[in-house]
Amino acid sequence: MSEKKHRVSRRQFLTYTLTGVGGFMAAGMLAPMVRMGLDPALEASSATDFISVGLSRDELSEEPQRVDFVVELDDGWYQSEQTRSAWVFMNGDEVMALSPICTHLGCTVNWGTNEENPEEFFCPCHFGRFERDGTNIAGTPPTRPLDVYDVDVRDGMVYLGQINQRG
Numbered sequence: 001m002s003e004k005k006h007r008v009s010r011r012q013f014l015t016y017t018l019t020g021v022g023g024f025m026a027a028g029m030l031a032p033m034v035r036m037g038l039d040p041a042l043e044a045s046s047a048t049d050f051i052s053v054g055l056s057r058d059e060l061s062e063e064p065q066r067v068d069f070v071v072e073l074d075d076g077w078y079q080s081e082q083t084r085s086a087w088v089f090m091n092g093d094e095v096m097a098l099s100p101i102c103t104h105l106g107c108t109v110n111w112g113t114n115e116e117n118p119e120e121f122f123c124p125c126h127f128g129r130f131e132r133d134g135t136n137i138a139g140t141p142p143t144r145p146l147d148v149y150d151v152d153v154r155d156g157m158v159y160l161g162q163i164n165q166r167g
């Protein structure tokens with residue numbers, strides 16, 4: 001190969017140098033911005049925390065009672081409050097908390113409102129029925145049990161965590 005092929009002109013040298021330095025400076029400016037933009041999304045959400053529902057374990061019986069409580073959501077960019085509900089009761093020695101959202105099409109289930117089956121959860125939208133522990137009753141529209149909350153009891157008070165799907 002001739003020496004002439006490997007020579008870099010002054011114009012090419014300046015182009016390469018300025019492009020390299022410019023790219024390096026741009027990366028240095030953009031990296032912190034990208035990091036700032038992504039950082040909140042990488043933080044753990046506070047929605048998984050346990051929230052007090054204002055009931056003590058001693059106030060619970062086998063009869064489900066509905067509680068409404070507020071969850072503060074923080075997705076990194078926005079903070080908001082969301083009201084959630086649960087049916088809470090003693091299931092043997094355990095505190096159980098069920099979601100009131102019907103697993104058929106999302107209507108709200110109530111306890112004991114079906115006169116023919118007063119010891120069940122009942123969904124008025126399509127007559128869905130659930131046992132007291134949330135198990136869906138065969139022959140009614142829902143095909144899986146009511147979702148269940150994680151439960152914790154601290155100093156006698158009931159706290160609810162995330163909702164879990166069963167079945």
Ligand code: FES
Pocket residue numbers: 102103104105106107123124125126127128141142
């Ligand atoms: S939404 Fe509850 S039975 Fe259909």
